[in-house]
Amino acid sequence: xxxxxxxxxxxxxxxxxxxxxxxxxxxxxxxxxxxxxxxxxxxxxxxxxxxxxxxxxxxxxxxxxxxxxxxxxxxxxxxxxxxxxxxxxxxxxxxxxxxxxxxxxxxxxxxxxxxxxxxxxxxxxxxxxxxxxxxxxxxxxxxxxxxxxxxxxxxxxxxxxxxxxxxxxxxxxxxxxxxxxxxxxxxxxxxxxxxxxxxxxxxxxxxxxxxxxxxxxxxxxxxxxxxxxxxxxxxxxxxxxxxxxxxxxxxxxxxxxxxxxxxxxxxxxxxxxxxxxxxxxx
Numbered sequence: 001x002x003x004x005x006x007x008x009x010x011x012x013x014x015x016x017x018x019x020x021x022x023x024x025x026x027x028x029x030x031x032x033x034x035x036x037x038x039x040x041x042x043x044x045x046x047x048x049x050x051x052x053x054x055x056x057x058x059x060x061x062x063x064x065x066x067x068x069x070x071x072x073x074x075x076x077x078x079x080x081x082x083x084x085x086x087x088x089x090x091x092x093x094x095x096x097x098x099x100x101x102x103x104x105x106x107x108x109x110x111x112x113x114x115x116x117x118x119x120x121x122x123x124x125x126x127x128x129x130x131x132x133x134x135x136x137x138x139x140x141x142x143x144x145x146x147x148x149x150x151x152x153x154x155x156x157x158x159x160x161x162x163x164x165x166x167x168x169x170x171x172x173x174x175x176x177x178x179x180x181x182x183x184x185x186x187x188x189x190x191x192x193x194x195x196x197x198x199x200x201x202x203x204x205x206x207x208x209x210x211x212x213x214x215x216x217x218x219x220x221x222x223x224x225x226x227x228x229x230x231x232x233x234x235x236x237x238x239x240x241x242x243x244x245x246x247x248x249x250x251x252x253x254x255x256x257x258x259x260x261x262x263x264x265x266x267x268x269x270x271x272x273x274x275x276x277x278x279x280x281x282x
Contacts (some may be wrong), residue, residue, distance in 0.1 A: 007207045011257070011272070014073040017272045017273045018268040018272070018273020018274065019228050019267030019271060019273070020266070020267070021265075021267065021268070021270025021271070021273055022267050022270055022273075023265075023266075023271070024262060024263065024265070024266025024269070024270075025266050025267060025270055027266050028082060028085075028086060028263055028266070029086050031079060032082040032083045032085075032086035032147070033086075034088070035071060035082060036073070037080065037082050040080065041156060041264065042079070043073075043075075043079050043080055043216050044073060044076055044078035044266040045072075045073035045074065046076070047072065047073070047076045047077040047079075047080040047081075047232075047233050048071065048077075048232065048233070049071065050070045050071050050072055051072055051280070052067070052071055052072060052073050053239055054067060054071065055067065055069060055071050055074060055243065056068065056069055056248065056249040056252075057071075057123040057264065058185075058249075058251065059251055063075060064077060065251060065255045066249065066251045066252065066255075068241075068245075068249075068252055069134055069245065069249075069252075071085070072280035074233075074238075074251070074252060074255055074256075075255075076214075077238060078233070078238070078255055078259055080233050080254055081233040081234050081235050081238065081256070082259075084145055084218075084222075084227070084228065084234050084235075085161070085215050085218060085226070085234075085235060085260075087145070087221070088145060088148060088152070088214065089211045089214040089215050089218070090151075090154055090211075090216050091149050092149055092152045092214050092218075093156070093207050093210055093211055093214060095149075095153045095157070096153055096157040096159075096160050097157040097160055097203060097207060099153070099211070100157050100158075100160025100161040100162075100163065100164050100203075101160070101164050101196050101203075103118055103122065103157075103161045103164075103198070104122075104160065104161035104162060104163065104164025104165035104166075104167075104168065105164045105165070105167070105168045105191050105195050105196055106118070106168075106187070106191065107119055107161070107165050107168070108164065108165035108167070108168025108169045108172065108195075109168045109172050109187065109190070109191060109195055110187065111169075115165070116206065118161075119142075119162075119165065122143075122158045122161045122162060123158075125154070125155065125157075125158040126158060128157040129197035130156075130217075131155075131217065131220070132224070133151075133154070133155050133198040134151045134152055134154070134155045134217065134221065135151075135221065135224070135226070137150065137151035137154055137155075138151040138221055138226040139226065143225065143226055143227065143228070143229055144227070144229075145227055145228060147226075148218060148221060148222075148226060151221075152214065152217065152218065156210075156214070159163060160182070160203065160206075160207075163196050163199075163202065163203065163206065164196075164199055164203065167195070167198070167199035167203075168191075168195050168199065171195050171198050171199065172195065172196065174201065175196065177190060177194050177195070180193075180194065204274075205274055205275055206272065208270060208271045208274055209268065209271035209273070211266060211267045212263065212264035212265075212266075212267035212268055212271075213264075215260065215263050216264055219235050219236035220236060220258050221236065222234045222235065222236025222237045222240075223236035223237065223239055223240045224236075224240070225237065235256045235257075235259060235260050236256075236260070238252075238253070238256040239253050239257050239260075242256070247256055
């Protein structure tokens with residue numbers, strides 16, 4: 001039984017896209033976890049310390065990504081900033097899944113006026129473009145990673161509520177769910193035992209692909225100065241800070257930008273591999 005459960009996980013590494021995506025994801029979250037545990041001692045230099053190298057120094061063995069206009073080590077700053085993106089993406093997707101599961105599954109299972117009211121509330125969040133809504137909330141709350149997560153969760157959960165509702169409508173018509181209803185089983189027990197667990201396969205696939213989108217949006221808002229305050233490093237903030245040196249020191253904005261792109265590609269590849277595995281097992 002345990003081997004059967006681990007079979008999909010092993011199968012991910014049998015595909016090239018799943019393998020490459022897994023390597024990138026494990027590198028990101030492994031690095032972020034290590035930095036969160038060991039802090040600045042893990043990176044070669046203090047990410048906010050100035051004059052650790054030459055001003056606008058080119059990439060070298062001593063400074064793999066070069067140094068910036070204040071003589072700070074760019075590699076140390078990029079690695080240290082990975083904690084923010086990993087933390088934000090996991091919390092935002094995790095919270096959105098939980099909220100979406102509670103609201104969407106309950107609405108789809110109960111139907112009627114409850115479904116209408118909950119879905120009208122959900123639809124109201126789609127009235128404004130998601131990015132503009134997130135920006136407005138982030139500006140209202142003020143800069144900071146925690147405030148950024150609140151803003152992203154508000155705009156992310158409605159899509160999961162919609163998908164969980166669709167799954168709940170489908171699953172509620174299955175025979176074993178109808179039997180549970182006939183036996184008088186409580187609604188929340190049916191949702192917890194049958195509806196939500198049978199919806200998770202689709203939701204996990206979507207969430208895996210969605211993490212890359214969260215990283216892009218978070219980096220974009222960070223680029224606008226709505227995340228951490230300088231001198232603390234953040235990928236989007238670094239791109240914004242270094243873009244004026246594109247001609248004289250192009251490595252400064254390129255390296256954090258490449259890391260953002262690499263993370264998005266990694267989650268896309270992993271999601272493609274996971275999708276192929278799930279489809280092959282149906």
